[in-house]
Amino acid sequence: MPEVIIEVQGLKKSFGEVSAVRGLDLTIFQGEMFGIIGPDGAGKTTLIRLLCGVLEPDEGSGRILGYDLIKEIKEIKSSIGYFSQRFSLYGDLTVDENIEFFAEIHEVSDYQPRRERLLEFTRLKPFRERLAEKLSGGMRQKLALACSLVHTPKIIFLDEPTTGVDPVSRRDFWKILSELVQEGIAIVLTTPYLDEAERCTRVGFMNQGKFMAIDSPRKIKNFIEDKVIELVPDEIRRAYKLLKQVPEIKELQALGDKLNLLVKDEQEVMPRIYQSLEKEGLKIKSWRVITPSLENVFVALQKIS
């Protein structure tokens, strides 16, 4: 059994009238990449901040890396890294100087070898003399990650790390995260992108300040008992309109060149679908039952809450 590195019970946090986290339990193990997903306002960012010791909980207790969440905040902060969208780099300092600055904040005295390693790792070495404000979005984000790793944390918390980043930088960033996991660093992240959540070892779906489900991306999909059909009609717009009228289709989604249908039983509903399309002269080019996506799970979980 891997070592428990995060364990919290009954965590609560309110801001005035708004309760952001309402009695939450969570256990995270060594070597995990744990993804927190959920609608806007679910309490994801608040939870991350509570776990980092940036916010103090109103109620509840916990241990992060063995340190008490209330009494040993200083120890916690020095052994974790925290990265958010608002991570402030200094635009008028160079890449090198930014890392040096964060090393000093974290009281890392002999930071040079670590810096070389981080620059190597984030492939920022050729740009080390460049001012942070002159970096592209993707490079800035990698520098921010490097800065939050300067004190060799054992856990790193990432709050929406890839929002607004282009696909190439995003892929690059995930490669770096994968390397961090290989080094034994645990990662806890929030993301609005469910394809990123698929890359996590476990995913927690959060709504209204609580976890509604926690499991591996594969197992969490068992939550969906319905079948998802991917159907390619010859005329997508007309097919969409016609299928909107079929009551057995619980959900219908038009993508660019195909439709996704949520149904109880494909054997039962397919004849009905064929009938309603063929009656209007439309053809089905192909159809198949596909694995539900995390988006299907997300929609279903949100509905019941």
Place this chain on the structure above:
Amino acid sequence: MSHYKKFLSDKPMSENVIIVNNLSKKFGSFTAVDNISFSVAEGEIFGFLGANGAGKSTTIRILCGLLSPSSGSAVVAGYDVNHQAELVKTRIGYMSQKFSLYEDLTVKENIIFYGGIYGLSNAQIEERMGWIVEMTGLSGSENRLTRELAVGWKQRLALGCAVIHQPRIVFLDEPTSGVDPVFRKNFWELINQFSEQGTTIFVTTHYLDEAEYCNRLMLIHRGRIIAGGSPGELKEIYITNPILEIECDSALEVLEILQKEEWVIESSIFGTYLHIMVRDELEAKHKIKKILSEKSINLKRVDKITPGLEDVFISLIEKPEQSDRL
């Protein structure tokens, strides 16, 4: 040039609301847009993809009549961007990821404000108000301050404001960056409704899951168009190297071993599995089985997986020799 037709819609010219011919834009010695041609049909949901600095924003600014091209032509909603830029502006709507709403105005006041900007009369604004409020699902929230709305609702309001003057084309620049999946799904349903009514949707996005919602896509790289087609066609035509998903014990250890193999092009951990891009599927499967059995590591399965649009995108722009051939 066999792929060239992919950049053209298959509608007759009269139904094309955007026609771009040999368009270029230079800033000093830098060519931001390099001789591109394409067309977009009425009612189409058209996705314009590219990394940062690929020439996306420059192209959009030209099409919106905000920037004049160095050479070539573009006809947007029937008007020439070279000579009729002001008319172009009246026939298009624009919404960016920063949706420029006034936070301290109410929903209703924002709609009135945008109606005024687009030169609508009070009577017209009144008429469109009801339609926008209903379409966006904001009925009952008309008098709420915009800053009190959740991001997803702001986004719907911004779209409503961008179409108040019933433009023929609406340009959406990274429309759903950072909103939650349910809002994103609902937003695309709204976009589909507009497109059904004949409004053409021109979307730029970074987020390739979102590109799946588009009828047709075009990929721009270093100012040039390097690929085009429907999402399904792109995955078929621009075949990437095979990607294998491996389920095995000690995934991290296996990853380390495989990373050293020259036939592994890319590798990363994906949940509890590994994803590796290889040169040849059969060769790789054989070698994986051999290596793991030598190390007595339990291999549960190796499967080839369908590449996503992101894989296609990355493989296209990382192969400059291939894009030069097109």
